[in-house]
Amino acid sequence: MQRWSRRGPRSRFLADEWSTEVTSGFALAGFLALVLAGFTVLAMGPLTRIDVYFNLDPAPDRWTPLLTVLDRIGQRAVCLPILGAVVLVLVRRCRSWRPAVVAAGGVVALNLVVLVLKVAFGRSFPLTADPSFFTGGMAYPSGHGANVVFVYGLVPYLLSRYLGSHRLRSILLWAAVALLSAVMVVVSLTLNWHWFADLVAGLLVGAIVLQLVEAVDRAVGAHPGRVRSVTSGSATNPAAS
Numbered sequence: 001m002q003r004w005s006r007r008g009p010r011s012r013f014l015a016d017e018w019s020t021e022v023t024s025g026f027a028l029a030g031f032l033a034l035v036l037a038g039f040t041v042l043a044m045g046p047l048t049r050i051d052v053y054f055n056l057d058p059a060p061d062r063w064t065p066l067l068t069v070l071d072r073i074g075q076r077a078v079c080l081p082i083l084g085a086v087v088l089v090l091v092r093r094c095r096s097w098r099p100a101v102v103a104a105g106g107v108v109a110l111n112l113v114v115l116v117l118k119v120a121f122g123r124s125f126p127l128t129a130d131p132s133f134f135t136g137g138m139a140y141p142s143g144h145g146a147n148v149v150f151v152y153g154l155v156p157y158l159l160s161r162y163l164g165s166h167r168l169r170s171i172l173l174w175a176a177v178a179l180l181s182a183v184m185v186v187v188s189l190t191l192n193w194h195w196f197a198d199l200v201a202g203l204l205v206g207a208i209v210l211q212l213v214e215a216v217d218r219a220v221g222a223h224p225g226r227v228r229s230v231t232s233g234s235a236t237n238p239a240a241s
Contacts, residue, residue, distance in 0.1 A: 032208045036201060051126075146206035
């Protein structure tokens with residue numbers, strides 16, 4: 001006996017849109033993973049000359065205090081409280097723990113991925129003047145770079161996902177993420193704390209994990225037929241489904 005779907009045109013449209021977002025998220029994460037793999041191969045060979053070129057003389061002592069402060073934007077002690085404040089607001093507004101679960105799961109996943117890669121590649125830090133891999137170091141990829149992209153990038157995603165889309169807000173927040181990423185690269189290079197390739201790889205790792213977390217959040221327990229739009233006047237509560 002043929003089973004007929006009771007979903008109307010709007011439900012089918014939402015289902016198609018939801019499926020496209022999830023598929024696109026996983027596809028982009030896979031593409032970025034391939035980029036990271038290719039970049040890592042180059043970092044072990046031709047890009048070594050670029051790393052050596054950017055291994056600058058130490059910054060003047062008068063710059064060190066300011067650069068050290070700026071470097072903290074990538075530290076968990078700074079970025080995680082900011083993310084936590086946003087999550088707290090969302091939990092209260094949505095009356096759901098889902099934003100907290102998404103953020104906590106993502107942060108744990110990011111740190112595990114970064115740790116595994118650091119141990120696996122074992123690259124020396126610039127202070128050794130040796131850009132070689134598999135020497136027992138922990139330079140590649142940069143954890144600070146990954147933190148900047150993932151943690152600060154998760155903020156506009158969560159706000160858009162659980163409070164509703166706001167174009168200007170999203171543009172400003174993503175511009176801030178790009179600016180912080182650039183600052184992180186420049187500061188870390190100037191302080192000789194990472195090779196250039198370490199920082200690029202860190203940004204890529206952060207972007208990969210961010211895309212995966214977004215895709216999983218959309219795919220798990222948030223069927224489009226049960227998620228109502230905030231902009232239509234009803235509260236969004238994916239966790240309640």
